Amino acid sequence: MSGTHTVFPPPSAGEGTLRNRGGEGSDGAERSSPPHEDRALSGSRVPLLRDFVPAQPLLTQGPPSPIPSRARPTWDEQDANLGQARDRSGGGSAAEPSAPQSGYNFAYLDEGTKRMIRRAILKGIAVPGYQVPFASREMPMPYGWGTGGVQVTAAILGRADVLKVIDQGADDTTNAVSIRRFFAKTSGVATTTRTAEATVIQTRHRIPETPLTEGQTLVYQVPIPEPLRYLEPRETETRQLHALAEYGAMHVKLYEDISRHGHIATTYAYPVEVAGRYVMDPSPTPKFDNPKMDGCPALQLFGAGRERRIYAVPPYTRVRSLDFEDHPFRVQEFTHPCALCGAKGVYLDEVLLDDAGNRMFVCSDTDHCEGRRADGHVGTGEAI
Amino acid sequence: MLAPGFADPVHDAQATFRAVMDALARPGLPRPLTPGLTPPAPLTPELAAVALTLADADTPVWLDAGLAASPAVAAYLRFHTGAPLTEDPAAAAFALISDPARCPPLNAFAPGTPAYPDTSTTLVLALDAITAGEGLCLTGPGIRGTTRVALAPLPEGFVAQLAGNRADFPLGVDLILTAPGRVAGLPRSTAVTEG
DSSP states (O other): OTTOOOOOOOOOOSTTOOEEOTTSSSSOTTSOOOHHHHHHHTTSOOOSOTTOOOOOOSTTOOOOOOOOOSSOOOHHHHHGGGTOOOOSSSSSOEEOOOOOOTTSBTTBSOHHHHHHHHHHHHHHHHSTTOOEEOOOOOOSSOTTSSHHHHHHHHHHOOTTOEEEEEETTBSSSHHHHHHHHHHHHHTOOEEESOGGGOSEEEEESOOOSSOOOTTOEEEEEOSOOOTTTTTOOOHHHHHHHHHTTOOHHHHHHHHHHHHHHSSOOOOBSOOEEETTTEEEOOOSOBGGGHHHHTTOSSEEEEEETTTTEEEEEOTTOOEEEOOBTTBOOOOOOOSSOOTTTOOOSSOEEEEEOSTTSOEEEEESOHHHHHHHHHTTOOOOOOOO | OOOOOOSSHHHHHHHHHHHHHHHHHSTTOOEEOOOOOOOOTTSOHHHHHHHHHHOOTTSOEEEOHHHHTOHHHHHHHHHHHOOOEESOGGGOSEEEESOGGGOOOGGGSOBOOSSOTTSBOEEEEEOSEEEEEEEEEEESTTOSSEEEEEEESOOTTHHHHHHHHHHTTTSSOEEEEEETTEEEEEOTTOEEEOO
């Protein structure tokens, strides 16, 4: 394909989107994926998420949304058929609050459940990084779809909030569309795709590129909240390790990375120390995002539904990625800028374009990318 | 007759919770809190709002001497929250304190356990005034650099008690401070010194 510099369209949104999870498993997208991974991904409809079992989601079911436009579609183009999405800003990316669907309490959860979750959130804020047990409820979506984050969001959400939901940085993937629609239906709050407009941002595995501000709350969906779980499977033991601040095993794990690979090969769910005390799993965000957690002006809340834990990082809190003096923490670097908007210094997704191995790197944060393109920034649009 | 609870139980509780959450996330920074409650004295509207928002049958509530002396307060809290009232401060999930100058020592309350520091007591105090920008000096998570807040009234030696509370981190009690129309937070993670 070399020589034919065609402008390749980005993939369509929806469940079958071929998006490489660049942060999970590979050491940044500058290293090409193993060939078998390419082969496995190319040409077939592969579920976006390993832990997504598209069973029979009820309230959260989104329609398949294969929208083959060049720009990634805004969510309410897809939601327009609900008849409740309305333009607010003219940009077509925000919806006014509407009357919630009758039959549900505001934001789905009953008040007793919200009280229990709210108490856990307050304890989490008071003890940064400590995993507070809570009585996680069955939600109308399977575990792995963000039931923890959804419960935290439901407990904090108010009528005046503006909600943004992202999945791997994108506003338009199944998980994000489903959860946004879930809250639009059950609470009627305004939703947006714009980071700067949102007061509550629920995220799956990314922190927006646009710097967060005071007054915003970032809610993470967490699959495995216990950073020591793969080192010590017993909850009774990990609880004692946290109580004693005994994190030697984690340093040994990072050291073994160095002895085996010559560098710390952990690229996502990279352990952090919060406020000088608890070691915390930042959820499977790429380690690229770890520095954004440090001293962040926004409140960060973490919900793990299946594992029944809530934890928090208050604003302006020291979040230190574990490392060694001779092997300091470093984030991934990308050799190419975003092919759509030309952004550098942002986290990129590898997008496979065809069966011939052509791929392009584009911003993982769709809102950031759209905003830059609206401002006139243009990438090469070329495959690599 | 029993005083009513929140006019809008869902959204008034949510607004109160968000004020308390923001207050604990940004220690020493007062947040507005206007719950519109008319609880029986000496229970203040702000104390009542926090209790109605966070307490239920799972959370034993301890009342200070002034509140415990009023059967109307106990009836109000029992009816609106369903929370059991306890006379043992170390057994309480929440402690409501209407007379902060005679607040029992902080170590009388449950500090949690090393494995479960969340099993501690949260104190809710009804102060006369919370003034940002002067008074005690606060540092810690949620605070950019340092911040100052003046609290009145406080018991004798309160700053030393807070220092002891902070020294046992992650054990310790958390304080939700209320004053007419406002709420501030003082979680156990905050280091407090005299200005």
